Amino acid sequence: MAAHTGTIEKTGGMNDCEKAFGILCQRPDATFRSVTGSIEIRRKIARPGMVSDGTRVFIVRPCERIRWLVVEFGWKTLAEIDQRNFFNQPEAMAEAVMQAIDRACQAYEPGAQGLPQAVIPGAERITDRELAERRMAGAMQPQTRQKPADHGLFDTGARDQLSLF
Secondary structure, X not given: OOEEOOOOOOOOOOOHHXXXXXXXXXXXXXXXXXXXXXXXXXXXXXXXXXXXXXXEEEEEEEEOXXXXXXXXXXXXXXXXXXXXXXXXXXXXXXXXXXXXXXXXXXXXEEOHHHOEEEOOOOOOOOOHHHHHHHHHHOOOOXXXXXXXXXXXXXXXXXXXXXXXX
């Protein structure tokens, strides 16, 4: 399994997706894998521990006749960057790939012994101000319990008038 670093050589015209892929290959933290036709981008997301050095590998690969780039982390697809959104802007497409990787890195925080720990979206730590704003936006709660409406038409006990028969 050979690993190459550098640009991809191709004869003929290259579309924006291929140009962005070439830009990503030139990054110092990227390694082009010729066997799979993908790029491995390594990111340090935690401090080194006893088991791991804190580095994670993100895979970027072209899909569907090189029309978009897929960013994967393990078995999970993080983003699909379509070249139609970046017409004649391969640098912006490469930047969108790196932003998807940055967002994924933010989903981790140092856990036990400084090892990376995944955070479920929506369960990340919030500030006291955000907590107060969420509580103010929520529904108001009553101060006392509501009294039952068991008189007049709504009196379920008075409907059982068996004493009349």
